[in-house]
Every structure is written in C-alpha cells, then in structure tokens.
Amino acid sequence: MRKRPNDPSLPQPGEGKRGEDGYLGYLLRQAAGAYRHRMDRALADLDVTSPQFAVMTMLNAYPGISNADIARLAMLTPQTVSVIVANLERAGTIRRLPHSVHGRILQIELTPSGLSLLRRCRERVQALEREVSEPLSEADEAVVRRWLTGVARSES
Secondary structure, eight states: OOOOTTOTTSOOTTSGGGTTTSOHHHHHHHHHHHHHHHHHHHHGGGTOOHHHHHHHHHHHHSTTOOHHHHHHHHTOOHHHHHHHHHHHHHTTSEEEEEOSSOTTOEEEEEOHHHHHHHHHHHHHHHHHHHHHHTTSOHHHHHHHHHHHHHHHHTTO
C-alpha cells in the first residue's frame, strides 16, 4: 500500500532521513529543490523561471557563447536551452545577430529590455541569497562556498 504524500507519518524537511542523518547527496538535492522553489516564487510576477534566469545570467556574463555552452554553464539540456532561447527571443528579451566574421553563426545577446529584466531578477535573487545566508557568519559562508565548489569540481 502506498503512502500519500501528505501522510503525517512521513518526515518533513529537516526530520529523519530528510534531516541531519540523511545522505549528503539527498540533502543537497533537497536544499537545491527548496531554493529553486523559492527563486521561482520570487521571479513569478516577472514571468521569469529559474532556468530562464540562469540562461540570461550566462548570456550576460559570457557574451557570444553558443547554446551548447549555455546548456553546460546553466546545467540544462541543449533541448531545454533551445526552447528557453526561442521563448526569450519571442518575448523580446534576447536577440540573435549574425557574427561579425562568420555570417552564418548567430550570436545571442540580451536586448535593452532583457538587461532591465535581468537587473530586476538579480535584485530579487540577491535578496533571496541574503536571506539564505543570513544565519551564516562570513567565515562559515566562505567554507560552505568552498565546499560546494569542491563538490561541483569533483564532477569534472
């Protein structure tokens, strides 16, 4: 017999195997899911999703990158990036321009309205970052950042 998701006998986040006794990998996934949910709520009235924010951020940080590069940097599939880029272009947030040397290559860049939207998104994400890191001292936050970066680097 299956338990329903709202079964009171199932542990809440932070309890049982969803708490400090849980596997680190599960806890990382749980925290990432909770963070993404909060980010999606923070960006919802701007009609921007977390993956769209990631794509806009990478386009702004690394001008001229390809869809494949965006996918790797934003940790999305190439198919997802193609859909996101098409939707952002349709919304006037980005534009594709011919490469100055290689005319068949299209480079993607944020439009002025896309840059404005990204600024508004960043303000909200930075507020969320402050809220999430508030209980940490600067030293503890630095340790967490080094640890998370190390975990990510060990993948490559």
